[in-house]
Structures are given as C-alpha cells and as structure tokens.
Amino acid sequence: MRCPKCEGRENRVIDSREVRNGDAIRRRRVCVGCGHRFTTYEEIQRAQLQVTKRDGRREELSRSKLVKSLNIACRKRHISVEQIERLADSILLEAESEFEKEIPSIMLGKKVMAALEKLDEVAYIRYASVYRRFRDAGQFMNEVERLIGRE
Structure with a gap:
C-alpha cells in the first residue's frame, strides 16, 4: 500500500474495524517514512452481475x-x-x-x-x-x- 503523501511503500496498520456488517474492513495506517496517517478499505471483489x-x-x-x-x-x-x-x-x-x-x-x-x-x-x-x-x-x-x- 502506497502512502498518498510521499508514495512510500512501508506503512503500519494502527487500527482495523469491520464495516458494513463485516463485508469490509477499514484500516488506519501510518507511513513509516513520513508519518502520514491514512485510511484504506478492504472488501471482497465479487463478479459484477x-x-x-x-x-x-x-x-x-x-x-x-x-x-x-x-x-x-x-x-x-x-x-x-x-x-x-x-x-x-x-x-x-x-x-x-x-x-x-x-x-x-x-x-x-x-x-x-x-x-x-x-x-x-x-x-x-x-x-x-x-x-x-x-x-x-x-x-x-x-x-x-x-x-x-x-x-
């Protein structure tokens, strides 16, 4: 996952939470290089009907x-x-x-x-x-x- 500020690839997850009844995971991350905090979402990719x-x-x-x-x-x-x-x-x-x-x-x-x-x-x-x-x-x-x- 790239940092949106410095484009660095090293980051740590500092918080994870389920969202939308467990269909997705929200992750708070911090960039190791610049210290910028950002949020990512992870969800199952389904075939589009x-x-x-x-x-x-x-x-x-x-x-x-x-x-x-x-x-x-x-x-x-x-x-x-x-x-x-x-x-x-x-x-x-x-x-x-x-x-x-x-x-x-x-x-x-x-x-x-x-x-x-x-x-x-x-x-x-x-x-x-x-x-x-x-x-x-x-x-x-x-x-x-x-x-x-x-x-």
Whole structure:
C-alpha cells in the first residue's frame, strides 16, 4: 500500500474495524517514512452481475441505483438510512447467490418488492406502482385491496 503523501511503500496498520456488517474492513495506517496517517478499505471483489432489461439491453447491477430507488419508495416514511442500506445489501446478496452472471430485471424487481412488502406497505405500493406500470387508479386499488385482505 502506497502512502498518498510521499508514495512510500512501508506503512503500519494502527487500527482495523469491520464495516458494513463485516463485508469490509477499514484500516488506519501510518507511513513509516513520513508519518502520514491514512485510511484504506478492504472488501471482497465479487463478479459484477449484469441486469437484463425488458427491452434486451444489459447494464451492470448498480448498488447506488438500487439504493436510490429504495430511497424514493421509502421517502417520508419512518425508515432509517441504515434499514435501506441493509435492505439493499440483502437484495444484492440474494441476487448474487442465485444468479451467476445475469439477472433479469423482472427477477430483481420481484426481490425488491418482496423485501419492501415485509418492511413497509406504503413503500411497497410506491415501488410496485412504478415497477408494474400501473395505468390507472383501479390497478392501484386492486393492489391495496390485496394487501388489506392479507392481514
């Protein structure tokens, strides 16, 4: 590991901590040459899943896009940032364990909806209305009635 200040290669680890539920390790280091302190992160490199869109396009599965869509669905709900982060991590972990290289966007959407339905019904309805492309209030009401009937 090179020092960001002097480019020296000799350094010592002075502190290590697990972050993001043990998925990464944060290390505080000090350069032996100049004494500069800096932080590094160590995490497992996973094969990047590709999402196959409905129109056949492919793009990398983006954690930031997933978190953004979860934030939109959970806006103004009593759901913490940590809960959203954990939800995104669990959805990604499940997707990575089930699919090797590609995941259809339909399957990813279903995983998100299942997780949101357990977490918060309003967030679920918000996400489902966009994901399922509700065309009118009738479709919206049918989904709400299904949720009410389930209780």
